[in-house]
Amino acid sequence: TVHTSLDVVDEKISAMGKALVDQRELYLGLLYPTEDYKVYGYVTNSKVKFVMVVDSSNTALRDNEIRSMFRKLHNSYTDIMCNPFYNPGDRIHSRAFDNMVNSMMMQVC
Amino acid sequence: QGREGGRLSSSGELFVLTYGALVAQLCKDYEKDEDVNTCLDRMGYGIGVRLIDDFLARSAVKKCRSYSETADMIAQVAFKMYLGVTPTVSCSSAAGNEFSLILDKNPLVDFVEELPAERASLCYCNLLCGVIRGALEMVHLPAEVTFLQDRLKGDAVTEIGITFLRKAEDRNGLVTTT
Numbered sequence: 611t612v613h614t615s616l617d618v619v620d621e622k623i624s625a626m627g628k629a630l631v632d633q634r635e636l637y638l639g640l641l642y643p644t645e646d647y648k649v650y651g652y653v654t655n656s657k658v659k660f661v662m663v664v665d666s667s668n669t670a671l672r673d674n675e676i677r678s679m680f681r682k683l684h685n686s687y688t689d690i691m692c693n694p695f696y697n698p699g700d701r702i703h704s705r706a707f708d709n710m711v712n713s714m715m716m717q718v719c
Numbered sequence: 720q721g722r723e724g725g726r727l728s729s730s731g732e733l734f735v736l737t738y739g740a741l742v743a744q745l746c747k748d749y750e751k752d753e754d755v756n757t758c759l760d761r762m763g764y765g766i767g768v769r770l771i772d773d774f775l776a777r778s779a780v781k782k783c784r785s786y787s788e789t790a791d792m793i794a795q796v797a798f799k800m801y802l803g804v805t806p807t808v809s810c811s812s813a814a815g816n817e818f819s820l821i822l823d824k825n826p827l828v829d830f831v832e833e834l835p836a837e838r839a840s841l842c843y844c845n846l847l848c849g850v851i852r853g854a855l856e857m858v859h860l861p862a863e864v865t866f867l868q869d870r871l872k873g874d875a876v877t878e879i880g881i882t883f884l885r886k887a888e889d890r891n892g893l894v895t896t897t
Contacts, residue, residue: 692732692830694739695746695838706832 612661615649619659622651652680658687671718679714686710731803731826738827742843752840759842763849771854774800786883789860790818793851793881802826806879816883819867821876834871842866844877851881 640650652660660683664671686707690696693704741762745755778796783789787810794808798820806820827844834841842848848864855862863882868874 689830692736692739693832694736694743695831695835704832 612649612663615651615661615663616659618649619651619653619661650676650680652684654684654687660684660687668718675718679718682710682714735826735829738846739830741846742841746838746841752838752842755838756840756842756845759845760849760852763846763851764853765849766846767850767853767855768857769853770801770850771857774854786816786818786860789855789883790820790881794820797854811880816885818881818883820879820881822879823876825870825877828871831871833873839872841871842869843871844869848879851879855881855883 640648646666648664648666650662650664652662654660660680662676662679664676686704690702690704690707691698696702696704742755742759745758749755749758774797778800780792780796783792790808790810794806799805803826804822804824806822809819809821811817811819825844827847831843834843842865845866848866852862852864855864861884863880863884865880866878867880868876868878870877
């Protein structure tokens with residue numbers, strides 16, 4: 611599912627063309643729904659892609675909440691990038707990042 | 720966007736990131752933590768012997784009359800001027816020549832959560848020790864400066880220890896500074 615959705619992300623990015631990218635356009639919205647999952651996408655202006663897979667049974671999740679979750683992810687990600695011992699492309703092993711993700715998950719579940 | 724107040728300015732962040740890049744590069748160049756620590760201390764020393772003149776010119780302080788005044792000066796004026804933080808000072812010896820500076824906030828480690836597992840003995844901020852040592856030496860106050868505790872290593876606080884070495888002339892125990 612995630613691999614297919616990455617293709618959709620690439621499609622959407624190329625469709626955006628050379629438009630000025632601002633916060634609202636970073637958020638790609640619902641990529642495509644399947645039976646079990648909904649997949650949301652977000653791409654940074656450095657072309658880093660965030661993909662969120664949400665269980666379809668979770669209908670309470672609003673667009674705003676998804677946007678703010680992506681924003682928090684983006685901010686935490688930039689903090690990790692500033693860690694001199696982190697090499698871009700490595701798996702992320704940060705406790706602060708995990709804590710942020712866990713607390714986000716608990717808020718929506 | 721999204722950052723709390725109290726964060727460094729852009730130039731402050733650049734400084735912190737540069738310091739991080741320096742440490743990361745030294746870690747690539749040297750296998751042993753002790754070698755990286757020594758290198759950081761040496762670099763800091765080179766900075767300290769030059770920085771002292773800048774400090775004295777900008778702060779226009781009067782001569783310190785005791786080790787205790789000197790330690791206060793380092794914590795309350797120098798640290799504030801260059802790093803924007805004020806460590807707390809306490810004297811840790813009856814002889815009056817050992818002091819400890821406890822850093823509540825340390826901007827240099829803002830983005831470093833913890834040391835990598837293979838670098839457990841790294842004194843990430845050892846440059847600071849060299850700076851203090853070099854600066855003190857230029858005002859004829861030789862001292863030993865090391866990290867006694869380090870939050871990055873799991874200690875409760877970050878603590879720098881300054882031990883003023885008695886000059887050979889002080890045989891009668893009087894503290895003199897020039």
